[in-house]
Amino acid sequence: MNVNTKHDFKPFNVDLWKHDGQAGALIPLLQSAQDTYGYISEAAIDHISHITGVPAAEIYGVVTFYAQFRTKPLGKYVIKVCNGTACHVNNAKPIADAVTDELGITYDETTDDGDFSMLSVACVGCCSLAPVVVINDETYGRLTPAKTRKVLREYKREAKKTQQEKDA
C-alpha cells in the first residue's frame, strides 16, 4: 500500500487507526478529519483510503450516510434551526422562513460570502425555550420571526465589521 505523501495530513489523528486496529476506527478517523478541517474533502477521503485500505467509494458511502459529515466547508456563523418536536409544535417553521428570507439560504446552504450556513437540527435540549435557534455556541430561545431578524442583523453587522477590519 502506497501512502499518499502529496498532502500534509499530519494534523489529524491517524493513530486512531493503529490503536484500534479494527475496522471500527473509520468513523473516528473521519470525525477527526472533520474536526481538523471543518469538512471532509476529497483529498481527505483519498488519504484515509490509503491508510486504511478501505476503497474511497466505500468511505464516501459512509460519509454521505451520516448526517454529521459534510463534504463542503461551513460558514463563519453556523445557524442551527431546531426542528425537534417541541420546536415544531411551537412554530419553528416561520423562524426558518425568516432566516431564509433574511440571508437567502436554506438548509445545508452557505451564503456566497462564506459568512452564514444554515442547518436543521433535531432537539438542542432546551424544549422549554422553543422555538430555538443556535448560532455558533449561542442559544436564542422563545423566538418570533421578528426577533430572529433582529438577531441575524446583529450578526450581519458583526460580519461586515470584521470584514472591514480585515480589509483595512
Place this chain on the structure above:
Amino acid sequence: MKTVKIGLGTCGISAGGEKVYQAFQEELKQHPEAFVLTETGCVGMCYREVLVEVSNGDGSEHVYGDVTPERVGQIVKEDVLNGSTIDDWLVTDKSEKGFFENQKRIVLRNCGIIDPGDIEQYIARNGYQALKHVLTLMTPGEVIDEITKSGLRGRGGGGFPTGLKWKFTHDAPGEKKYVICNADEGDPGAFMDRSVLEGDPNTVLEGMIIAGYAIGADEGYIYCRAEYPKAIARLRQAIAQAKKRGFLGYNLFGTSFSFNVKIKEGAGAFVCGEETALIHSIEGKRGMPRFRPPFPAQSGLWGKPTNINNVETFANIPWIMLNGGDAYAAFGTENSKGTKVFAMAGKVKRSGLVEVPMGITINEIIFDICGGIVGDRKFKAVQMGGPSGGCIPADMCDIQIDYQQINKTGAIMGSGGLVVMDETTCMVDVAKFFLTFTQSESCGKCTFCRIGTKRMLEILERITDGQGSMEDLDNLEELSHQIGESSLCGLGQTAPNPVLTTLKHFRHEYEAHIIEKKCPAHVCSPLLTYTIDENCNGCTACARACPTDAITGEKKQLHVINQDACIKCGKCFTVCRFDAVIKD
C-alpha cells in the same frame, strides 16, 4: 461554608447557565471566603432554568429559578452574604406544587443533586456499592435472576425483558462477549438519556459493569450521539475517575473479573438506534440494519455475542441490585414494573424531565405534575414514542402508563418522549412532521420504507396544501399497512404509526383539510387567510415582499391584503417585524 450549585445540564447551559456561572465566579473573586461554587446536572425542572441552589452548610438549602447573570449580584449580596432569601425568585414546594411529590426517582435519583464531574459524590450516595456486592457475593446467574425478578423491561422503546436478554447473551457460546450501551437518543423530542448521562454518568457505567459480569463480557461500548458533546465529556471524565478508583480495569474488587469501557461517537443517523444498525456503525460501516436472527445475543459486534441496552435501563440496575428486584417490582402494574422517565415538551406548562411509577395515568403526569397546558388552552393530544409512536387523544388520557394499555391506543411506550399538544396543533401537520423525519432517516435498504414513506409524505403534503382528495386517505391507510409489514427493521415497521393514529383519532381534521379546505388549528399555511392588524406601522416590508402585489397601503399607514390576489405563501407573515400579520 455556603455552597452555590449551578444547574449546568444542556438545558441549563442553553438558558444561559455558563454566564450565570461566570457571574458567580466574578463575585467569588470579590468575596473569596464567602462560598464554594460547584455545578450539577439537570434536576428535571428545565422550565425554571437557570437553577441555582444555595446551601447554608447546616444541611438547609434553597433554590432560585430563572436566574440571569444580572440577578447574581443581588443573590450574593442578600442571600449568600447576609442570609436573607429573595422570596420572589425562590423555587419552593408551593411554587412547584405537585412536581416532585408525584414522582418516584430511581433513574434520576442523583440528577441535579451531585456534581457529575466528581465520582466521590456518587460514591457518597451508595455509588458502586451494588457493583461491590455483585462481584464479591453473587454469581452471574443470581444477578440475572434478580433482574428478571425486578420485571425491568428495555427502556429504549422495545420493552423486551432485560433479565431474559441478559440470559440469552449469558447462555450464548463464546469466550468473547460485549456489552453495548445505546446512547443514540434520536427521537426528536426526547432528552432523557442525555440528562442522565450529563447528570449521573457513573450510574450508567455501574449498570454496564454489572451487566458485563452477568453475561460474561469484559468489554463495553457506549454508543453516544455526537450531538451530545456535554454527555460525552461527562462520560470520559467518569470513565477516567472510575479507572483510578478501581471500578473499571482489571481484577475488580480483587476478583478475576475485568471490565473496560470505550466510547464510540455516533455520526448522526436515527436508524442507528436499531441494534444491528448500531453494531454496523461501531464496526465503521454504514449504519444499516440486517435481518434477525441471528440476534445480537448470538452474533453481535464483530460476530460475538452482544448485549445491548439503553441508558435508562442501565441506570436502573445499581438501584435494583442494592434494593432487590422485589422492591423495584413493587412499583407499577402487573406487566409493567418500576418507573419510567419522560421528557415533557410541547404545550405543557412545566417542560422538563419527570420520573413516575408505572401505572400513573397520562392525565396525572400532564396536570398534576406538569401543571397543565400553556395558557390553559384546550388539551388535545399527547404524542408518545416519537417517530415510531403515535398520538393519544385527550379523552383517552386517563389510561395508565403501562406497555399494553399504551399499545392498545396505537401509540407505544417508546423511549420516553411525551409531547403535549393543544388546540393550536394541527394533527395532520404533526403526522407530516414525523413522516418527514422518518422519510429522511430511512436508510434505503427496504423498498417499502424508502419509497413508501416518500409516497405517504407526498400525499400528506398534498392534503396540507389543500389539494387532497378523500381517496388519499384510503391510499395512506393501505400504504401504512404495506410499509409496516414489509420493512426489515423497527424504523420502517413503525414509521406509519403517527399517520395511522392520527387518522384513527383525528380523521375529522384530515377531512376538514380535504373537504372544507380549512386547517382547524390554523397551522397549514395554504389553507389560511392572512390579514393585517393595527400593529402595522406602514413600514411597507410586506408589500415589497409580496410576490403577487396583493398588499397595498401608503407609507406609515395601515396596509391591507387583497384576498383575491393573495396566494397564501406566508411571506408577509415572515417579513413583518411588528407581528402585525395575522393568520386565520
